[in-house]
Amino acid sequence: MTVLTQVVFYMLAVLTLVPAVLAVTVKNVFHAALFLVLSLTGVGGFFALLGADFLFVSQILVYAGGITVLLLFIVFLSGNPKDWAERSLNGAWGVAGLVCAFFISLLTVLFHYLPEAKPLAEALPTTGRLGLLLLRDMLLPFEAVSLLLLSSLAGAIHFSKRKHP
Amino acid sequence: MISLSGYLTVGALLMALGLWGALARRNVLGILIGIELMFNAATLNFVAFNRFLHPDRLWGEGFALFVIAVAAAEAVVGLALVLAVYRNIKSVMLKDLNLLKG
Numbered sequence: 001m002t003v004l005t006q007v008v009f010y011m012l013a014v015l016t017l018v019p020a021v022l023a024v025t026v027k028n029v030f031h032a033a034l035f036l037v038l039s040l041t042g043v044g045g046f047f048a049l050l051g052a053d054f055l056f057v058s059q060i061l062v063y064a065g066g067i068t069v070l071l072l073f074i075v076f077l078s079g080n081p082k083d084w085a086e087r088s089l090n091g092a093w094g095v096a097g098l099v100c101a102f103f104i105s106l107l108t109v110l111f112h113y114l115p116e117a118k119p120l121a122e123a124l125p126t127t128g129r130l131g132l133l134l135l136r137d138m139l140l141p142f143e144a145v146s147l148l149l150l151s152s153l154a155g156a157i158h159f160s161k162r163k164h165p
Numbered sequence: 166m167i168s169l170s171g172y173l174t175v176g177a178l179l180m181a182l183g184l185w186g187a188l189a190r191r192n193v194l195g196i197l198i199g200i201e202l203m204f205n206a207a208t209l210n211f212v213a214f215n216r217f218l219h220p221d222r223l224w225g226e227g228f229a230l231f232v233i234a235v236a237a238a239e240a241v242v243g244l245a246l247v248l249a250v251y252r253n254i255k256s257v258m259l260k261d262l263n264l265l266k267g
Binding site: 005006009013016017020021023024029032033036039040043046047050051052054055058059062063066067070071073074075077078080083086087088089090092093095096097099100101103104107108111114115117120121126129130133134137138141145148149152153155156157159160162 | 167168169170171172173174175177178179180181182183184185186188189190191192194195197198199201202205208209212213215216217218220221223224226227229230231233234235236237238239240241242244245246247248249251252255256257258259
């Protein structure tokens with residue numbers, strides 16, 4: 001069982017990180033969005049491996065299903081096809097790489113100060129407990145998020161509406 | 166068994182890749198893709214900390230749900246802005262977004 005978990009973990013790591021590298025490097029934005037779908041599905045697999053079943057489903061539904069379809073629509077509606085053949089990186093990619101390498105090294109130093117992880121408990125279904133948590137302890141942020149989603153809907157309509165002269 | 170630091174390493178690599186994409190791309194949509202990768206790294210860390218440090222409570226997963234909702238709102242407004250910009254200047258490349266330079 002533990003060996004199987006390790007094999008699944010490394011396969012999911014490859015499925016997440018390799019498409020993520022491709023999504024930030026390929027020239028064609030359409031292909032980058034498709035690689036983003038693969039990477040997000042890999043993160044969803046990690047959620048399933050960690051026993052978060054409801055988050056796994058919402059990751060697939062909201063991210064791999066909703067947000068990337070929206071992204072693909074905007075790729076089709078905007079941008080010239082000649083942009084896709086141009087250079088995809090600006091002049092600061094080396095400096096950006098240095099910043100990211102510094103960030104990674106800082107985090108790996110911080111990992112040494114983490115508390116010892118407890119052995120894993122049995123993974124239970126989380127949907128019912130999550131619903132109780134959202135509607136009992138997290139009720140105020142829950143309502144705030146509903147307000148945020150409503151205002152983002154209104155903002156999207158406002159920004160994308162054609163102005164009549 | 167994979168320990169907590171395995172998941173955190175994946176999350177850190179994903180965060181660094183997203184940061185690099187957001188800093189180095191010339192296309193607005195590429196930058197949005199990088200930001201989505203960073204959101205996912207944060208969500209993965211929330212769920213991993215929840216599972217390993219507090220397996221009896223679900224606050225980390227609740228926060229991860231909120232991160233997903235906020236990311237959806239961000240994507241909607243950001244993409245609507247990209248579309249509005251494209252209607253005005255017929256480009257989504259950052260080098261053309263220089264109206265405020267005068």
